[in-house]
Amino acid sequence: MMLAGPAALATVGVVASKSAVRSALCLVFNFFILAFLYFSLSMEMIGITQIMVYAGAIMVLFMFVIMLLNPKLIDEKKDYKLPIGLLFGLALFMLLGSQILPKLMTANVPAMEYEVGSPKLVGEALFTTYVFPFEVVSLLLLVGVVGSVFLAKRRTP
Amino acid sequence: MDWLHSLNPTIQDVLSAIGRAILALIPIFVPVPFMIWYERRLLSWMQDRIGPNRTGNITFSSTSSAVPGFLKGKKIKLFGLAQSMADGLKLFLKEDIMPDKTDRFLFILAPCIALFVALTLGCTIPFGGDKRFSPVADVNIGMLYILAISSLGAYSTVLAGYSSNNKYSLLGGLRASAQLISYELAMGVSLGSMALITGSLKMTDVVTNQSGPLYGMIGFLHNWNILTPMGFVSAAIFAVCMIAETNRPPFDLPEAENELVAGYHTEYSTKRWGLFMMAEYMAMLTFSMVFATVFLGGYQWPIRWDVFDFLENNFLIGIVTMLVKGALGLTAYIWIRATFPRLRYDQLMNLGWKFLLPLAVVNLVISATWIFAKASYGSLAALITVGICYAVLAFIWAMVRHRAKKVEPQYRSRSVNMVPATRRTVEMVSNKEVTP
Amino acid sequence: MNGVPLAAYIGLSMFMFTTGVVGVVIRRNPIVIFMCIELMLNAVNLAFLSFARYRYAADGVSVNLAMNGPMMVIFVMAVAAAEVAVGLGIIMAIYRLKEEVDVDEINLIKG
Numbered sequence A: 001m002m003l004a005g006p007a008a009l010a011t012v013g014v015v016a017s018k019s020a021v022r023s024a025l026c027l028v029f030n031f032f033i034l035a036f037l038y039f040s041l042s043m044e045m046i047g048i049t050q051i052m053v054y055a056g057a058i059m060v061l062f063m064f065v066i067m068l069l070n071p072k073l074i075d076e077k078k079d080y081k082l083p084i085g086l087l088f089g090l091a092l093f094m095l096l097g098s099q100i101l102p103k104l105m106t107a108n109v110p111a112m113e114y115e116v117g118s119p120k121l122v123g124e125a126l127f128t129t130y131v132f133p134f135e136v137v138s139l140l141l142l143v144g145v146v147g148s149v150f151l152a153k154r155r156t157p
Numbered sequence B: 001m002d003w004l005h006s007l008n009p010t011i012q013d014v015l016s017a018i019g020r021a022i023l024a025l026i027p028i029f030v031p032v033p034f035m036i037w038y039e040r041r042l043l044s045w046m047q048d049r050i051g052p053n054r055t056g057n058i059t060f061s062s063t064s065s066a067v068p069g070f071l072k073g074k075k076i077k078l079f080g081l082a083q084s085m086a087d088g089l090k091l092f093l094k095e096d097i098m099p100d101k102t103d104r105f106l107f108i109l110a111p112c113i114a115l116f117v118a119l120t121l122g123c124t125i126p127f128g129g130d131k132r133f134s135p136v137a138d139v140n141i142g143m144l145y146i147l148a149i150s151s152l153g154a155y156s157t158v159l160a161g162y163s164s165n166n167k168y169s170l171l172g173g174l175r176a177s178a179q180l181i182s183y184e185l186a187m188g189v190s191l192g193s194m195a196l197i198t199g200s201l202k203m204t205d206v207v208t209n210q211s212g213p214l215y216g217m218i219g220f221l222h223n224w225n226i227l228t229p230m231g232f233v234s235a236a237i238f239a240v241c242m243i244a245e246t247n248r249p250p251f252d253l254p255e256a257e258n259e260l261v262a263g264y265h266t267e268y269s270t271k272r273w274g275l276f277m278m279a280e281y282m283a284m285l286t287f288s289m290v291f292a293t294v295f296l297g298g299y300q301w302p303i304r305w306d307v308f309d310f311l312e313n314n315f316l317i318g319i320v321t322m323l324v325k326g327a328l329g330l331t332a333y334i335w336i337r338a339t340f341p342r343l344r345y346d347q348l349m350n351l352g353w354k355f356l357l358p359l360a361v362v363n364l365v366i367s368a369t370w371i372f373a374k375a376s377y378g379s380l381a382a383l384i385t386v387g388i389c390y391a392v393l394a395f396i397w398a399m400v401r402h403r404a405k406k407v408e409p410q411y412r413s414r415s416v417n418m419v420p421a422t423r424r425t426v427e428m429v430s431n432k433e434v435t436p
Numbered sequence C: 001m002n003g004v005p006l007a008a009y010i011g012l013s014m015f016m017f018t019t020g021v022v023g024v025v026i027r028r029n030p031i032v033i034f035m036c037i038e039l040m041l042n043a044v045n046l047a048f049l050s051f052a053r054y055r056y057a058a059d060g061v062s063v064n065l066a067m068n069g070p071m072m073v074i075f076v077m078a079v080a081a082a083e084v085a086v087g088l089g090i091i092m093a094i095y096r097l098k099e100e101v102d103v104d105e106i107n108l109i110k111g
Helices: A004-016 A020-040 A044-069 A081-104 A119-127 A131-152 B009-029 B032-046 B082-093 B104-124 B142-163 B167-198 B203-209 B229-245 B270-295 B306-313 B315-339 B345-377 B379-407 B421-434 C006-026 C030-059 C068-098
Strands: B218-222
Touching (some): A004 C006, A020 B104, A020 B142, A020 C006, A020 C030, A044 B167, A044 C068, A119 A131, A119 C068, A131 C068, B009 B315, B032 B082, B032 B315, B104 B142, B104 B270, B142 B203, B167 B203, B167 B229, B167 B270, B167 B345, B203 B270, B229 B315, B229 B379, B345 B379, C006 C030, C030 C068
């Protein structure tokens, strides 16, 4: 519960801050706290992967692109998008909340140690039951790498 | 100590965790000034200079009445050890300058992140066989923890570069982010093959796995990972990536002083620059200790002998062993700094992506082969198999190099000829024709 | 210490998801929009993990079934990584072409 507040604040910070670097930093902070939440759910393998993949690789990539492009601050025009977006978001939150939360009010996550998040079990599941999706995802990553290399290449005539 | 045991178990856990954290910080924090002095002295010895050897030498007067009798005319030599203390004092007393139009919050945050990374990196390293004192957290994801924390180190350089509002700093930050992402991969895969051999990601398991006799055959040596063939390749890859991760020469492109003034910390001065400096040295020591833990058997002594067992399990002697191994790593750092010239940027990227990463992946496969062969046919057969694998690999590599040499033009030197040699001769000829 | 209510985790997850949606709608910087998409993916990850944990610990499903949550999270992470690599490549290509990055001004396909 103590972690959820900062996480929510950081979430707002991602959307609300003016400069892209600030919102990227808020997002890194948010991912960090999410990793701690995963630890509190005793999913330590997933939590550390979260820090490694999101905070360590993806967000550094974001930072790299932000600094490479260094776009001038796009002046956020005060147009119809802001109120409509907020209204829409509020409606979505109310809708989801009214449907989901009442059912879960009584449910507690028991604070017990359990081993589902340990690297041993995750690895076993990944290479037995889920070996086909795993291979497909690795293929997807390969395609992503090739695609980004192709996109980023300067085409010299 | 009875009152400690009467406390709530949760509070006991918290207290012991804090105690272990402090115990783990001391061997990383305290040596920093000595490390700086050591680097300067060793570097100057390698470059045939003298280096700082005077600061802190005190000669007492032999005539003054203010000096007590037993000190008259005595000399106290500190071999310049006080130099880094004096430097630190100077850093804290200088005027604090923050340039205009910086992003103040990020400007202050950047060195803090660097320090955070350097301090927390060593949390899973066991300093001795006694599990009450170290590691701080014996989590079952110890290796991944090290990778995750070291990948956070990119933010300090990137944010410092961005917030300084300076073109050179920005370029330094850009280079740092690209370099760290590239070398993180090869480092992860090289640690991965060691995790395969250990069969666990726990750092304590990694150390205990290296305690048996070498290959199960040679009794007087420990089964250190660096003594096994794929462990040696892994260690070489890890060492290169380690130097790249800490931005040390020859991989110090983010702060290349003849291209980018001082790179990402151009605008930093006084305490904040001092924090960067401290973080760099602490990260060097911690990475050396990680290297020692994963490849050099942690707190174990090099010779396997029953007499040493009680020494290895002692916490204090374990710390000393680890610090000696860390100092060895530090010496390697400085030696490499004194030996190699800085890499060009494309050389850096080629080394990371085209050499280290494929080698690390192939090494991972060979490690799997080793495990399979050892389980099926014993370690001698595994050794032979892996040896054949590496021979085939070297042959393929030689073939590829041979073909590449035929295709690519070979440059004799790194200097650039602005005018092609053929045209230059033509011009000289034409000049001769014009002048008479 | 009786454990945290599941509603807290799910509530945070919902809040993150909604904020992500709002961000995609109201922001104009494509990089920030990408970050908001990451936010939504992470909200879903949190929901997956908390449900997996709850189902294992409270409902007593088998370990195999409880592994569904973490596995989905790993696949989401992998897909997110691929998506970011390609997406940032596209943004850079657009920037090189038009020297500006504002999603409202990108109308190349209009001809």
